[in-house]
Amino acid sequence: MNLLVTGGCGFIGSNYIHYIFNTFSDITVINIDKLTYAGNLLNLQAIEKKYGGTRYFFEHADIANADAVNSIFEKYDIDAVVNFAAESHVDRSINDPSPFITTNVMGTQVLLTAARNAKIERFVHVSTDEVYGDLSLDDPAFTEETPLHPSSPYSASKASADMLAYAFYRTYGYNVSITRCSNNYGPYQFPEKLIPLIFTLASADKPLPVYGTGMNIRDWIHVSDHCKGVHLTLMKGKAGKAYNFGGNAERTNLEVIRTILHDLDKSEDLITFVQDRPGHDRRYAMNYSLAQKELGYEPEYSFERGIKETLNWYKKNTDWLKDVQSGAYLEFMKKWYGNN
Ligand code: NAD
Ligand code: DAU
Numbered sequence: 206m207n208l209l210v211t212g213g214c215g216f217i218g219s220n221y222i223h224y225i226f227n228t229f230s231d232i233t234v235i236n237i238d239k240l241t242y243a244g245n246l247l248n249l250q251a252i253e254k255k256y257g258g259t260r261y262f263f264e265h266a267d268i269a270n271a272d273a274v275n276s277i278f279e280k281y282d283i284d285a286v287v288n289f290a291a292e293s294h295v296d297r298s299i300n301d302p303s304p305f306i307t308t309n310v311m312g313t314q315v316l317l318t319a320a321r322n323a324k325i326e327r328f329v330h331v332s333t334d335e336v337y338g339d340l341s342l343d344d345p346a347f348t349e350e351t352p353l354h355p356s357s358p359y360s361a362s363k364a365s366a367d368m369l370a371y372a373f374y375r376t377y378g379y380n381v382s383i384t385r386c387s388n389n390y391g392p393y394q395f396p397e398k399l400i401p402l403i404f405t406l407a408s409a410d411k412p413l414p415v416y417g418t419g420m421n422i423r424d425w426i427h428v429s430d431h432c433k434g435v436h437l438t439l440m441k442g443k444a445g446k447a448y449n450f451g452g453n454a455e456r457t458n459l460e461v462i463r464t465i466l467h468d469l470d471k472s473e474d475l476i477t478f479v480q481d482r483p484g485h486d487r488r489y490a491m492n493y494s495l496a497q498k499e500l501g502y503e504p505e506y507s508f509e510r511g512i513k514e515t516l517n518w519y520k521k522n523t524d525w526l527k528d529v530q531s532g533a534y535l536e537f538m539k540k541w542y543g544n545n
Contacts, residue, residue, distance in 0.1 A: 206231065206232050206233070206284045206285060207235065207281055207282055207283050207284050208232055208233065208234050208283075208284065208286075208287065209234075209235045209237065209277070209281070209283045209285070209286045209287070209325075210222060210234055210235070210236050210237070210289065211236075211237045211238070211268050211286070211287070211288045211289055211290035211316065212237075212244070212290030212291060213237070213238055213249065214236065214238040214240060214244035214248055214249060215238070215245075215248075215289060215290075215293070215395075216248075216293075216389070216391075216394045216395060216398075216428070217289055217331070217389055217428055217431060217432070218236070218238070218289035218290070219245075219248035219249055220393060220428045220429065220431075220432050221287070221289065221432045221435060221436075222234055222236060222249060222261075223249075223252065224433070224436070225436075226252055226255075226260075226261075233260045233261070233262075234260065234262070235262045235264060235277070235283065236249070236261070236263050236264065237264045237266050237290070238263070238265065238266075238290065239265070239267045239268070239290070239308075240265060241292070242395075242535070243292075243293065243294075243395050245393070245395075245529065245534045246263075246534070247525060247528060247534050248393045249261075249263075262281070264277050267308075267312070268288070268290045268308065268312035268315060268316050269307050269308055269311045269312040270315070271318070274315055274316060274319045275319050275322075275323075278319050278320070278323035278325070279323075283320075283325055284326060284327065285325065285326060285328065285329070286320050286325055286327070286328045287329045287331065287435060288313060288316055288328070288329065288330050288331055289331045290308065290312060291309045291312075291331075292304050292308050292309060292359070292362075293359070294395075294397055295335075295357045295359045295360070295482065296397070296482065297397075298357055298358035298359035298362070299357060299358065299484075302358035302362070305358050305359055306358075306362055306365075309359075309363055309365070310362050310365045310366055310369070313366035313369055314366075317330075317370065320379075321373065321379050326380060327380050327439060328370075328379065328380060328382075329381070329382055329383075329384060329435060329438050329439045329442065330366065330367070330370045330382070330383050330384070331384050331386075332363050332366065332383050332384060332447070333360065333363050333385055333386060334347055334388075334424070334451070334489045334491055335356070335357070335360035335363060335489070336353045336355050336360055336363050336364040336367055336385060337351045337352075337353060337355075337385075337489075338354035338355060338356055338360075338486065339486035339487045340487065340488045340489065342487075342488060344488075345490075346424075346491050346492040347385075347449060347489070348449065348492045348494075348495070349385075349446070349447045349448065349449055356484045356486050357484055357486075367385075370383050371383075374444055375445065381444065381445070382442035382443065382444060382445070382446055382447070382448065383446070383447035384434060384435050384438050384442075384447070384448055384450060385447055385448070385450065385491075386426060386431045386434065386449075386450040386451070386491075387423065387424035387425070387426050387450070387451045387452060387489055387490075387491045388424065388426065388489070389425075389426055389427070389428045389431050390425055390426075390427065390428065390515055391427050391428030391429065391511070391515050392428070392515065392518045392519075393525070394428075395529065396526065396530065399423075399458065399461065399462075400461065400465070400512075401519060401526075403462050403465045403466075404469070404516060404519050405519075405526060406475070407465060407475055408469060408471075410471070410475065411475070412475055412477040413462060413475045413476050413477055414477055414479045415458060415459065415478050415479065416458070416480070417481030417482070417485060418478070419457060419458045419459035419462070419478065420457050420458070420459065421486065421487055421488065422456065422487070422488040422489065422490070423455070423456065423458070423461075424451045424452055424453070424454060424489055424491050425456060425461070425508050425511070425512075426451060426452030426454070426504060427452065427504070427505075427506035427511035427515070429506070430450070430452060430504040430505055430506055431450055433502070433505075434448070434450040434496060434502050437496070437500040437501065437502050438500060441499065441500050442500065443499070448493070448495055448496045448500065448502075449491045449492060449493045449495065450493050450502065451490070451492075451493045451504070452504050452506065453504060453507075454507070454508035454511075455488070455490055456508065459476070461512075462476060464512055465516065468512070468516050469516070
């Protein structure tokens with residue numbers, strides 16, 4: 206199979222490409238990435254070295270650029286698309302929604318249109334639990350039937366993309382499925398997100414910014430479980446359907462932060478309560494029984510095992526973190542791909 210992956214240089218996309226090469230010997234990957242601040246070629250250096258030009262091909266392109274996307278569909282004989290590319294950080298969307306609309310909404314539309322025109326047989330669109338809005342403490346977990354009720358410009362843009370995917374199924378009969386997953390953690394996550402941010406700050410004995418009361422709840426899933434869920438959806442998911450994925454690990458932000466502090470043997474005095482995120486979602490929780498039943502999905506990681514392995518990865522890969530913090534990864538990429 207020739208698989209087109211978008212956003213493959215980001216956190217989850219790069220973990221997915223590693224998963225593909227670690228698991229299958231008969232899949233070729235074409236990775237389209239715009240290389241925004243969140244795209245890092247270093248995440249895939251080992252893959253590029255081993256498989257570049259044979260089973261791995263990188264295309265520096267914007268999914269919202271129809272000409273670029275069409276020419277990539279012409280260049281390769283693609284069987285399926287998995288669309289990870291997105292602007293992904295809620296706080297950035299609050300500061301400036303516009304790139305979120307361009308990439309997450311228009312980019313998805315361009316990609317769906319190009320894939321359909323090129324008669325690509327299968328399309329998986331990677332979405333998020335945030336499209337459902339939030340839950341109070343005693344609400345049941347989100348199911349795929351929960352109405353979409355997004356809170357932030359980020360989640361509104363992702364919900365719009367989901368609607369486009371549904372429309373392509375309903376209007377054109379296009380073979381597209383959607384995945385909706387809870388909060389991921391694991392290797393190669395950009396340190397603007399809670400877990401790598403707290404690891405980085407606590408390691409340097411810097412204050413840890415906790416929004417509001419720190420009592421907001423997320424359901425944490427190890428990225429490798431999400432990657433398996435995406436691949437099961439690609440292989441077994443039904444057209445026009447969405448599948449939820451979760452990690453069975455609802456934790457308050459303070460619980461997560463204390464776990465990291467404990468592991469690093471750092472003082473809880475670093476915890477600093479700051480102004481809350483506007484529109485901050487209270488709680489997410491996922492009912493993924495449909496994925497269990499139809500796809501055979503089961504998360505393998507407990508939060509305790511996953512967070513331990515993840516913190517060990519960041520401790521071992523201080524060079525990766527330093528390159529990201531200093532911007533050296535951007536210099537590395539400029540050498541190969543210019544300033545665009
Ligand atoms: P990320 O920000 O780490 O990576 C995004 C990648 O997309 C980067 O490599 C970036 O360069 C690329 N990109 C951005 N705009 C692009 C464009 N216009 N054209 C081509 N490439 C572009 O994001 P992530 O955390 O890896 O998330 C990946 C996907 O999974 C997103 O769609 C996100 O909404 C979804 N998701 C994330 C989580 C999570 O917890 N991080 C949970 C559920 C779903
Ligand atoms: O639920 C899936 C979503 O998870 C994905 O769709 C998003 O792409 C991903 O970024 C993530 O969104 P969150 O907003 O939940 O993740 P973030 O790491 O930004 O924040 C997690 C929680 O921690 C949230 O309640 C806000 C809080 N937080 C975050 C930061 C960055 C803080 O208290 N302080 C911080 O500095």
